[in-house]
Amino acid sequence: MSSLPPVLTCHNLAVHYDNRSALRDVNLEIKRGQITALLGPNGAGKSTLLKVLAGMIPPSHGAAKFEGEELSGPHANITYVPQRSDVDWTFPISVLECTLLGLAGSRSRWKPFSRHDKAVAMQALKDVRMDHLAQAQIDALSGGQQQRVFLARALLNNGDVLLLDEPFTGVDVPTQDMLVDLLTELKSRGTAIVYATHDLAQAARTADYAVLLNGDIVAEGSPHDIFQQDVLLRTFGGSVISVESLREVAAS
Ligand SMILES: Nc1ncnc2c1ncn2[C@@H]1O[C@H](COP(=O)(O)OP(=O)(O)OP(=O)(O)O)[C@@H](O)[C@H]1O
Ligand SMILES: [Mg+2]
Structure with missing residues (x-):
């Protein structure tokens, strides 16, 4: 797989909000x-980077490209799951309807969802053990x-790229385990997965590649190689964690 060309690339990318630099x-x-x-x-720019990769915000300088083509807006093959705090959860919609929106990118706007669409959505809900709450x-x-x-x-989107903003934050251990299983399954199908997290141990366990951000990229590489005390200090400041235990997790 690693010999394939990258699916997403960033080229000298910068993002400013008003006059302040975020990336x-x-x-x-x-x-x-x-x-x-x-x-x-x-404030390191993780969500900002995911939004640029999702085609949701344009970079102030440089470019993000999907298969070599510059992104100019959301792309049907790139799925984005926002940070939970960014979502308006009061929107009046059922679990099944919300799930069906995963199919919306691949169909014409006014076509009603078919019986088959609903069966596919119910299967996806079953995969995440939420089918009992569909209504x-x-x-x-x-x-x-x-x-x-x-x-x-x-899951319904079935795209080439899945971007998730802090998917492990505020969820219990069984949900985290289920998420890791689903991501591993998607990865084995060739999906490129990018997620933002504050959980270094989780990244050490599940990520093949880690990018340490603080406005710019401080370090990138396999978690085992880059989770070093000096690199983590440069990224996070202060004393963060026991680096040796992290590297053991990454090696196992
Ligand atoms: N819509 C916005 N308007 C103005 N400034 C913003 C906006 N979104 C983010 N910023 C600023 O850009 C910087 C990067 O924010 P971003 O949300 O990308 O960080 P983050 O790494 O995701 O942080 P967190 O871990 O808190 O989610 C911060 O300084 C933030 O204040
Ligand atoms: Mg964020």
């Missing part, structure tokens, strides 16, 4: 069949359940 000098290659973790402190309103779910529904919706 600068980002050059990155995202590969198929690989899980890439984006790590960095609050519930999305705002009546717990945070971890909402995250599962977003995952089901992403």
Whole structure:
């Protein structure tokens, strides 16, 4: 897989909000069949980078490209799961309807969902063990359940790239394990997965490639190679964690 050309690339990418720089000098290659973790402190630019890769915000300088073509907006083959705090959960929609939106990118706008569409959506809900709540309103779910529904919706999209913003935050261990299983399954099918996280141990366990961000890229490589005390200090400041235990996790 690693000999394939990267599916997503960033070229001298920078993002400014008003006059403030959120990202600068980002050059990155995202590969198929690989899980890439984006790590960095609050405000490091993780969500901003994911939004650029999703085609949701244009870079101020440079470019993000999907298969060599510059992104100029959301792309049908790139699925984005936002940070939970970025979603308006009061939107009146059922779990099944929310899941069906995963099919919306690949069909004409006004065509109603068919019986087959609904069966496919129910299967995705089953995969994330949320089928029993298919008729519930999305705002009546717990945070971890909402995250599962977003995952089901992403599964329906079946794109080349899956971008997830802090998918492990605020979800219980069984949900985290289920998420890791699903990501591993998608990875084996050749999907490129990129997720943002604050959980270094989770990244050490699950990511093939880690990118340490703090406005720019501080380091990138396999978690085992780059989770070193000096690199983590440069990224996060302060004393973060026991690096040896992290590297053991990454090696296992
Ligand atoms: N819509 C916006 N308007 C203005 N500034 C923004 C906007 N979104 C993000 N920023 C700023 O850009 C910088 C990067 O923010 P971003 O949300 O990408 O960081 P993050 O790494 O995802 O942080 P967190 O870990 O808190 O989610 C921050 O300084 C933030 O204040
Ligand atoms: Mg963020």
